[in-house]
Amino acid sequence: MVLVLGAQPETQPLLQAALQATCELQLGPDVEAGLTVARSGTPPALLLLDAAAPGLDAPALCQRLQADAVLRELPAIVLGAPHLGGGGAGGEHAPDCDAGAAAVAALQQGAADHVARPCSPALLQARVMACLRSRQAGERARAESQRLRDELTQRTAQLTAIQDVTTLVMASMAETRGSETSNHIRRTQYYVKALGWRLCTHPKFAATLTPTTIELLFRSAALHDIGKAGIPDRILLKPGKLSPEEFEIMKTHTTLGRDALTNAKRALGVEVDYLHHAREIAYSHHEKWDGSGYPEGLAGDAIPISGRLMALADVYDALISRRLHKEAMSHEQAIAIIRQTRGRHFDPDVVDAFLAIEDHFKAIAIAYADSPDDLRKKEDYLGIARV
Numbered sequence: 001m002v003l004v005l006g007a008q009p010e011t012q013p014l015l016q017a018a019l020q021a022t023c024e025l026q027l028g029p030d031v032e033a034g035l036t037v038a039r040s041g042t043p044p045a046l047l048l049l050d051a052a053a054p055g056l057d058a059p060a061l062c063q064r065l066q067a068d069a070v071l072r073e074l075p076a077i078v079l080g081a082p083h084l085g086g087g088g089a090g091g092e093h094a095p096d097c098d099a100g101a102a103a104v105a106a107l108q109q110g111a112a113d114h115v116a117r118p119c120s121p122a123l124l125q126a127r128v129m130a131c132l133r134s135r136q137a138g139e140r141a142r143a144e145s146q147r148l149r150d151e152l153t154q155r156t157a158q159l160t161a162i163q164d165v166t167t168l169v170m171a172s173m174a175e176t177r178g179s180e181t182s183n184h185i186r187r188t189q190y191y192v193k194a195l196g197w198r199l200c201t202h203p204k205f206a207a208t209l210t211p212t213t214i215e216l217l218f219r220s221a222a223l224h225d226i227g228k229a230g231i232p233d234r235i236l237l238k239p240g241k242l243s244p245e246e247f248e249i250m251k252t253h254t255t256l257g258r259d260a261l262t263n264a265k266r267a268l269g270v271e272v273d274y275l276h277h278a279r280e281i282a283y284s285h286h287e288k289w290d291g292s293g294y295p296e297g298l299a300g301d302a303i304p305i306s307g308r309l310m311a312l313a314d315v316y317d318a319l320i321s322r323r324l325h326k327e328a329m330s331h332e333q334a335i336a337i338i339r340q341t342r343g344r345h346f347d348p349d350v351v352d353a354f355l356a357i358e359d360h361f362k363a364i365a366i367a368y369a370d371s372p373d374d375l376r377k378k379e380d381y382l383g384i385a386r387v
Contacts, residue, residue, distance in 0.1 A: 006053030018121035062109035075112035191313035220278035227257025257282030285310035
């Protein structure tokens with residue numbers, strides 16, 4: 001539909017000859033009433049502004065159209081005012097010397113085209129049809145662009161899902177060989193995420209802990225112990241305390257995890273933020289705030305933030321979880337130990353964040369608690385592995 005704003009009687013023969021056979025015409029002699037029609041129901045495909053209408057300021061009307069969120073989407077063609085002496089009865093029209101300036105002004109204010117009078121019906125029809133084809137081409141391009149965006153979103157979601165599944169499979173394989181259950185992975189992931197969101201407004205952490213980074217930490221935290229896959233069973237599955245020599249070997253799981261993830265990054269040949277954080281967590285989550293941790297003995301802010309978050313999440317879960325060689329501590333006992341090691345084992349700010357959301361930690365532990373069947377399966381596996 002082509003809606004003519006300010007349609008004058010003397011213009012109607014030209015409009016009918018030019019457009020009646022190819023377009024549905026709707027005449028709107030009153031501009032304001034025509035604009036109301038354009039905003040409601042099914043919008044027209046094109047607006048035609050009849051500059052012959054008394055008082056119609058085409059450039060100003062084009063400016064109004066561009067300022068309107070609905071109307072700016074509709075292409076507008078200005079049909080110029082008739083030359084002096086060439087129009088219909090009674091109105092005064094702009095002199096010839098002003099016609100070009102009026103056309104430029106209308107185009108500058110957003111008109112899609114300007115058709116000067118006098119013009120033939122064939123010319124007006126050609127200009128209108130060209131404008132409609134241009135709009136249709138734009139709509140097709142926008143639809144295709146949206147389709148591609150939707151497809152990209154879908155494929156990105158699929159790749160993320162594949163990445164997450166692969167991560168959980170790898171992490172579960174590593175955890176299966178140790179004393180932890182697979183739920184340890186999920187719990188520590190959610191602990192890290194909870195700490196990240198608590199600290200994201202802290203002046204020291206705000207620049208690093210963006211929503212994107214927190215999500216990457218959540219996903220990559222699952223690989224914190226991936227290096228345990230390289231620790232011998234005689235050490236990894238030992239029910240009692242490790243000897244000093246055995247503990248030195250156990251500590252290498254941090255380096256083994258880092259190296260495995262570094263090799264994965266090198267094989268991909270591109271920088272992947274997810275692998276960067278996973279490598280950082282695997283290597284640094286046993287560092288301690290006072291420098292007494294491993295593998296490098298880093299202290300304070302030299303420890304990556306990701307490693308500091310993972311350190312507390314990992315220790316809390318180890319304390320509250322039942323293992324085959326130990327009983328679980330209560331949530332309150334775990335809080336007391338973490339509070340006592342604030343500034344020694346853990347970043348004080350991370351401990352403060354934990355204490356502020358300790359109920360959230362407790363809820364996560366309950367939601368992903370190990371069942372008796374989980375522990376029985378773990379006991380059966382370790383019994384077979386020791387044979």
